[in-house]
Amino acid sequence: MREFSSPRGLWTVAASYLAALVLTIWPLPDWAEVFRPVWVPLVTIYWCLWLPERIGVVTAFFAGLLVDALSGTLLGEHALALVLVAWATLWLHLQVRVFPWWQQCVVVLGILALHAFALFWVDGMLGYTLGAGLRWMPVLVSAALWPWITQVMARLQNRYRTA
Amino acid sequence: MAVFRRQRSPQLFSSRPAGALRTLFLILICIVLMVYDHQTGRLKQIHAALATVVWPVQVIVDAPHSLLVWAGDKLATHVHLVNENADLKGRLLQADAELQQFAALQQENERLRNLMQAASHVSGRVSVAMIVSAALDPFRHMVVIDKGTGDGVFEGQTVLDAYGIVGQVTRTAPLASEVTLISDPGQAIQVEVNRTGLRTLAVGSADLTQLSLPYVTNSADVKEGDLVVSSGLGGRYPAGYPVGIISHFERNPAEPFAHVAARTAADLGHGHEVLLFWPAQTPPQTELPPKPAPTLKPQAKAGKKKS
Numbered sequence: 001m002r003e004f005s006s007p008r009g010l011w012t013v014a015a016s017y018l019a020a021l022v023l024t025i026w027p028l029p030d031w032a033e034v035f036r037p038v039w040v041p042l043v044t045i046y047w048c049l050w051l052p053e054r055i056g057v058v059t060a061f062f063a064g065l066l067v068d069a070l071s072g073t074l075l076g077e078h079a080l081a082l083v084l085v086a087w088a089t090l091w092l093h094l095q096v097r098v099f100p101w102w103q104q105c106v107v108v109l110g111i112l113a114l115h116a117f118a119l120f121w122v123d124g125m126l127g128y129t130l131g132a133g134l135r136w137m138p139v140l141v142s143a144a145l146w147p148w149i150t151q152v153m154a155r156l157q158n159r160y161r162t163a
Numbered sequence: 164m165a166v167f168r169r170q171r172s173p174q175l176f177s178s179r180p181a182g183a184l185r186t187l188f189l190i191l192i193c194i195v196l197m198v199y200d201h202q203t204g205r206l207k208q209i210h211a212a213l214a215t216v217v218w219p220v221q222v223i224v225d226a227p228h229s230l231l232v233w234a235g236d237k238l239a240t241h242v243h244l245v246n247e248n249a250d251l252k253g254r255l256l257q258a259d260a261e262l263q264q265f266a267a268l269q270q271e272n273e274r275l276r277n278l279m280q281a282a283s284h285v286s287g288r289v290s291v292a293m294i295v296s297a298a299l300d301p302f303r304h305m306v307v308i309d310k311g312t313g314d315g316v317f318e319g320q321t322v323l324d325a326y327g328i329v330g331q332v333t334r335t336a337p338l339a340s341e342v343t344l345i346s347d348p349g350q351a352i353q354v355e356v357n358r359t360g361l362r363t364l365a366v367g368s369a370d371l372t373q374l375s376l377p378y379v380t381n382s383a384d385v386k387e388g389d390l391v392v393s394s395g396l397g398g399r400y401p402a403g404y405p406v407g408i409i410s411h412f413e414r415n416p417a418e419p420f421a422h423v424a425a426r427t428a429a430d431l432g433h434g435h436e437v438l439l440f441w442p443a444q445t446p447p448q449t450e451l452p453p454k455p456a457p458t459l460k461p462q463a464k465a466g467k468k469k470s
Contacts, residue, residue: 018223021217021220022223022224025220025224025296027224027296027297030432057182057186057189058189061189061192061193064193065213066216066217066220068213069210069216069217070296071303071305072305072307072333072341072343073303074196074197074201075197075200075206075209075210075213076192076193076194076195076196076197076200077197079192079196080193080194080197083186084190087182090182122197123302126201126349127348127349128302128303128348128349134302135302
């Protein structure tokens with residue numbers, strides 16, 4: 001059942017990633033900076049959940065390289081974290097699809113914790129260990145936003161018939 | 164909605180495995196990339212290419228601000244411009260008057276330095292750059308500016324603003340470059356306390372407005388409000404530019420060093436414009452750090468053989 005007529009509306013995926021990248025570096029006031037949701041992992045989780053036959057670890061890898069380029073981190077740091085996110089989501093996607101929203105939130109929290117841990121681990125090896133407690137704030141905020149994000153993304157996906 | 168999807172997606176029951184091999188392969192690539200990038204820094208071309216790919220994203224983020232500036236320029240009224248012009252002329256006159264005195268003082272300073280046989284201050288050329296985006300990671304203080312190698316920007320270049328040292332260029336691309344701020348936790352700058360000449364190091368903290376001076380002894384003569392300037396000893400930053408103002412000094416007899424913090428002199432959190440600094444005498448190509456390495460290594464080896 002692999003043969004689809006054509007990759008329809010994959011630009012929706014591209015547009016969502018572009019929006020996620022823009023939101024990732026959108027200037028915020030200093031106090032809000034630590035609460036900024038991790039948009040790129042959220043988008044990756046959504047597409048791995050609902051479009052696993054097209055979006056997976058390879059997409060995540062390239063998205064991660066772009067994030068690395070934008071944020072000035074080591075090349076491969078965000079790529080590694082996002083590959084882990086995609087892998088975990090693909091592994092769980094059949095179960096998570098039928099979960100009620102609050103259970104989905106818990107799973108997303110776990111996957112994003114893995115993401116944050118991977119980044120923290122690499123940063124730790126480089127000597128960036130300050131502010132360790134604050135690193136979990138974006139994870140909590142992002143997981144709490146998951147129901148709304150999935151609503152918006154599902155609407156976009158249906159409207160533009162992305163499959 | 165979920166029902167709709169389940170009917171449409173034929174992959175629900177025949178999904179491929181998560182691709183363990185592919186995942187492992189990619190993870191391996193990531194680790195190799197990171198190690199290679201960290202230890203050799205030889206991935207400049209890839210960095211430059213990726214920076215060019217993400218350039219549109221930075222343009223989009225910067226668009227509202229540029230639009231606002233552009234609209235402000237277009238919509239400025241005649242009266243406003245005349246007022247601004249008068250104000251600027253007044254300030255220029257004031258600055259000129261101060262500059263006359265400055266020129267005399269500089270000459271006197273130079274003469275005194277010659278008498279003391281001290282190295283003279285490096286002066287240089289500056290040029291304005293705009294900050295197009297700030298770092299995504301709140302724990303790393305980094306900004307991207309709109310000048311790149313095409314404008315003569317080089318790695319290790321000092322970046323200033325109107326009030327003091329901002330940081331240094333850490334990565335360059337043709338159209339943009341990354342500046343790591345002095346408040347970044349991974350940065351340190353050689354400084355001296357202006358009042359006493361005490362030399363020490365200022366390192367970044369997690370806070371954008373704070374530096375910490377961890378190696379000031381308890382007996383040191385430092386007061387709150389003291390100006391801290393760059394000493395130029397590391398060979399990276401020019402000497403004599405403001406770095407910070409001591410905001411906290413606490414003697415701590417239980418530990419070898421006092422707790423000293425400084426507020427950054429430069430306005431790191433807010434400005435939209437920075438100044439790139441080109442030293443006058445030394446051309447950009449000659450970098451100080453690589454030179455001593457070849458002479459040091461043989462000595463070290465010889466020392467080992469002897470012992």
